[in-house]
Amino acid sequence: MKILVPVKRVVDYNVRVRVRADGSGIETGNVKMSMNPFDEIALEEAVRLKEKGIATEVLAVSIGVPQTRDTLRTALAMGADRALLVALPQDADQDLEPLCVARILAKIVDSEKVDLVIAGKQAIDNDMNATGQMLAAALGWGQGTYASAVDVAEGTVLVTREVDGGLQTLRLKIPAVITTDLRLNQPRYVALPAIMKAKKKTIEEMPLEVLGIDITPRLEVLKTVEPPARQAGVKVHSVDELLSKLKNEAGVL
Template sequence: MKVIVPVKRVVDYNVKVRVRADGSGVELTNVKMSMNPFDEIAVEEAVRLKEKGIVSEIVAVSIGVKQAQDVLRTALAMGADRAILVDATSDVNQDIEPLAVAKILARLVEQEQPDLVIAGKQAIDNDLNATGQMLAGLLGWGQATFASEIKIADGSAIVTREVDGGLQTVRVSLPAVITADLRLNEPRYVSLPNIMKAKKKPLEERTVAELDIDTTPRLKVVRTIEPPQRSAGVRVSSVDELIEKLKNEAGVI
């Protein structure tokens, strides 16, 4: 079984994001970048399936700038067999929109013929949570989103999903698209020997022109602003005063 795992290069989750002075986006100059955490979970799950003998090949894919090679090398160090970088833009500030990403991935799926695509449920930079669903729609494949557990058996994937009401278990026939939630697993630590081995694994570069995909943006960021500062707490003298403030000031009861 072959698995494709899309990975995205985003601002490291430990970095405090700063908005650019003109409000056009966030500051990316001299900012530490890393693999999107949900994509890291997706890679880990694919590697675990390979260690169980279920998966035979893992192909990591990233779409964006050339600098995304670093997250692909991380995926290779974690256990992916090879990687594909689709050079979609030279501007680090340009985010390739989910529909364009889904179309590119659909084209790669046609070429690679995988049995499964495991992706992160969303990227932490835009939180759109759309690429996996769009990809499944374009391919006409079944999908299981927000996965907290995955089992492969008899040509199907049995997926436990995290939903508002609790947990839901679904069976989806392969080939399929699955998106990983936070509690699916805990990604492994990438050791130095594996980082060195990853440098020898194949990393293929392709362009959007080769794939004949239109990546023209359909969305425009009007304004980016910092979230409001959290106000200081208030000390109350009684339960009655607390209830009054929750009811009349906070409006939560």
């Protein structure tokens, strides 16, 4: 079984995001970048399936500028067998929309004869939470989203997911697309020897033009602004005063 894991280069989750002065987006210059945390979970699950002897190959795929190679190096250090970069121009200054990403991944899935796609449920930069679903639709495969447990058997995969009423278990026929939730696993710590070995591995590269996918944005970001500063709380001395403030000041009653 061959597993494909899409990984995305995002602003590190420990970094305080700053909006550009002109409001055109967030500042990424001289900012620490890392692999999307949900993608780390997806990759960890794929590597575990390989360690169990269920998967034969784990392919990490990313779409981005040349600096995205660093993210793929991390994927190799975590245990991916191969890494593929769909290269965007160096001056590319746009976040590809989920539909474009899904179409690119669908082409790679077909050419690589992939059996299972495990992806993070969303990226922490745009929180779209749509690529996995769109990819499943493009491929015509079954999908299990927000997976908190994955059990692969002969020709099928059981996906447990949290819903409002408790837990829901889906049985999918392979090939399938799975998106991962935080509760699925804890990604492993990457040791220095694994990082050094990953630096010597080859990262395959594919120009975007080869795939013939139009990445022209269909959405236009008009402006990006900082969230309003949180106001200090106040202490109330009675229930009546609390109700009055909720009704007259907060407007929630």
